[in-house]
Amino acid sequence: MVKAKINSQEVEVAEGTTILEAAEKFHVKIPKLCHNDDLEPWAACGICVVKNGKSPKLLRACCTPLEEGMNIITTDAELVQTRKTVIELILSTHPDDCLACPRNQECELQRLAAEFGIRDQPFPKRLRNLPVDDSTGAIVLNPEKCIRCGRCVKVCQEMQDVWAIEFLGRGEKTRIAPAGDVKLGEGPCIRCGQCAAHCPVGAIYENDQTTEVWEALMKTGEGERTCVVQIAPAVRVALGEAFGLKPGTNVTKKIYAALRRLGFDMVFDTNFAADLTIMEEGTEFVRRFTAAGVGAPLPLITTCCPAWVDYLEKYWPDMIPNFSTAKSPQQMMGAMIKTYWAAQAKVDPAKIFSVAIMPCTAKKFENSRNETMYSSGHKDVDITLTTRELARMIKQAGIDLVNLPDENADSPMGPYTGAGVIFGATGGVMEAALRTAYTLVTGEELKEVAFTSVRSMTGIKEAQINMKGTIIRVAVAHQMGNIETVLRQVVEARAAGKETPWHFIEVMACRGGCIGGGGQPYGCTDEVRKLRIRGIYDEDDVSTYRCSHHNPYIKKIYTEFLEKPGSHKAHGLLHTHYVARPIYMK
């Protein structure tokens, strides 16, 4: 422990605690811009400067550890003046189009400018007219707005290990772009959107498709279109944040209500499709597990996460045979809406406009990633919106989300089990799969369905499940940068002719799983992630059904339409395939 003073207040913190962390712990606010709690301090902006006693040298609070006996002063006229000048300098390289910016009112630079009372800009603008890169279709890079804080680069390289973006150029010419200056869509980018979620300004953001959805809704009103919507598990515990609610608040029923008020004809829940995914993937797992002796590839690796799918196709193509062929819940739901439901409701699938609300930017790419995404004969999911875009639409519509009445989703693809909802958290897919696999393997029902060993925020989690004498070894990894360790062990075991270390692996590209997705409301920290995860498991805890195979509507869909898990029909609609992709297209 070290003892020091912050603004004359005695503080005691653990060794290695930065001045910024110590100050925040004791409710002292130090202005900051480039720092983000997810990342190691990069010290780019120069705003968090503080004084130590009478020393003329200012310290950067974000990266300087508090030392014994320090006498930190976080604010005085000189510090305020210095910080203000730095903000003015940053503003001199930033366009003044806040009103039309995707981050308007959610911009960290705008907030700082407001707090510092910037009224005039003393330094002439130095803008560069750099072109916008919208080549991924999922995220948009506008380097003109970039303040070079480096968060996106650090997220992409250090957290995600994707290396899609780099600093190019030096000095004032520094900009963020893919190495070799290729387009984002032509490089390693997996569209996870973590760069966008961490960008403090409007330099990287989701490809906003709300206008297209509004256009479709317009046609719904005119009877030309039937608009159907689904919402993903992780959306329900995060959307409330955009309306002032605490992270983790479950607003599922208010979202249904809001979607109806926006004009959607049918409101389904992706959780239902998550249950369907478990039926297919669980069956696939059991089939591979029991046939392992005759060469079925193990481990089986989950494919619900499109950013992860893209990553494996680019970086680990040799592992493609280990991928589950089951589509993600978004795409299963898309296929079911335009086949099963369309037939049932006697709606021409060509007229259905299918929208998915996802916590994720990569889902925008997934919905057209190959021809199996058109399994209904049409584009199965027409548009994917992120949680942030939905929040925007609800605000545009003037809907008071918090005070809406609770409503239910529509049948037959609304009701879901606890297994479906936990898909939104890291370990959730694995846990849901194990609940059903247990029954498939043993023929018995679980007494205690919670597999707590695969929960938690640990980057790589391992567990052994005893299914009445059959041991199943599983691993769960989240945050893309953690996956290499897992796959390397699999590859090494294989090369050494040893048994695979795990039978089943769940991977989610984003930290915490989908609840920490790149399309979720801004300000996601581990604290927020934990609250969102809590919200998810709270719902699971009180669910009537907690195993996917108990969902009566799942049973019904197989009886009425899909025959049985893994059937020929199910394969045609609910499964996909993968292909090695070059990391760089050029």
Next chain:
Amino acid sequence: MAYKNFILVCGGTGCESCRSEEIYKNLMMEAEIQGLKEEVQVVRTGCFGFCEKGPIVKVLPQESFYVEVKPEDAREIIAEQVVKGREVKRLLYDKGDGAAAAAAAAAAEGKADLRSYQKQYRIVLRNCGVIDPENIDEYIAREGYEALEKALFEMKSADVIAELKASGLRGRGGAGFPTGMKWEFTRAAPGTVKYVICNADEGDPGAYMDRATIEGDPHSVIEAMAICGYTVGATKGYVYIRAEYPLAIERLRIAIRQAEEYGLLGKDILGSGVDFDLEIRLGAGAFVCGEETALMRSLEGNRGMPVPKPPFPATSGLWKKPTVINNVETFANVPMVILRGSKWFTSIGTEKSPGTKVFALTGKINNSGLVEVPMGTTLREIIFDIGGGIRNNRKFKGVQTGGPSGGIIVEKDLDAPISYESLTALGSMMGSGGMIVMDEDDCVVDVSKFYMEFCVDESCGKCAPCRIGTNQMHSILDRMTKGSGEPSDLAKLEKIGQAMTKASLCMLGGSAANPTLSTIRHFREEYEEHIRDHKCRAGSCKTLLRFSIIPEKCIGCGLCAKRCPVQCIAGEKKVAHVIDQAKCIKCGECQKSCKFGAVVKS
């Protein structure tokens, strides 16, 4: 084998660019032609430091110090001096005021009484201009590798550190951190893999101390790094040197190879059981890579950008391993400290800054070149005694120390004895040792703009105050020099400059405003003249110049009109001419051509 004469030919980059290589070859050829191969040995050495008058050739034992030698002079040198024993008078440096030459010549020999008399004292440059840097035997002949031997066999690593600490040797790269402490921290840091790095990424405009040291005496650095490796427990060292120094790199390569062949590098050095390997890594010439954290990132193969300290390199440096990083000059001091002892070292220089410092003296000075002086020498001694004063008898205006990171020091402060503390107190810094002398024809606004432009180009772009601040300051300085400065500009310069100084991450940004702020402090009225009167009193800001013809003096010869490249001078024959100010490009040709002094600059 007894040679009658030794001829030393400077093989530093400066002299080489003036064909010293040819002089060397011609001397060898002439010796052969004139049948004197057995009587004279021609040696190509490192820099003598007297670059102003290069190429330098020195003949022993007469100590004839020849300057501005041409390849065709070789025959005469051999024929006159070697054959007849007569000096070639026309090539001798004029000894009338030749303190510098004598200093350079004698200092190279390490004569004891130089401190009071010649002002220079050579520790770092002890072998430069004396030995053939490509021949390890010559280094060994001058006590080379004796310090390494002493350290390995007579001293424990703690003894080396104790000696260094007692010597008070401080980092010569700028900040002056005690070298012994740096080594001690690294030695004490946990871990078995440690590194030694030599920072040879010298990048200040006008500074070439490190280049000259490596070119002239590469083994002194190698020996020191091996001592350091032994002391801190590192078995691997890197010399990070800029690719723009091909001669230094080549000589270092040769030296490393020779040291390896002699068992002075590599496995089991001199049978001591100590291993130390040395590798050269080339930098791409980014100034910021002289900053140690950026240098290490670059060495690792990453983009050269500074990272926050702590952690300091001593605990987490190259590849996160404990690392000693010292610059060339610091290392070059080490063998002498070990060999002669800390008592000897502390007898030179000042109490807090013992030893010597090498400066690259350039600008408006008579004898530009490298000088090594004991700390405590005054700037006046360096500029007026060693440097021979200001060119063309112009008036001294200021001297910039510390390159683009330092500040200007003016006449009234010239008698301050040089030390880390004194230069900082004067608003400048030691820096790596660049020293640029300015006279009354230098405009402080223009000079500030020059340094700021350098920082604009060299800012890595990571940190907002530096990346944006340097550009904003440069644009303000630029418009001042073009007559469009605004009344609020001085305040803006100070405001940005202070914010940059306080809020930048590394010293590049932290000191980039120094030249501007220090010149504003000393020459505020000149800035104000630029803004208010659109006037540059030094006459160096071209846009602000005005050439005009005094009608009374003009006889109407028309020569100026003829010479004017833009035809902006008109007038009848034998009638006073007139310059069209709107068209004039201020090239000054008219003034140069007028034989009657009728064209004036204002």
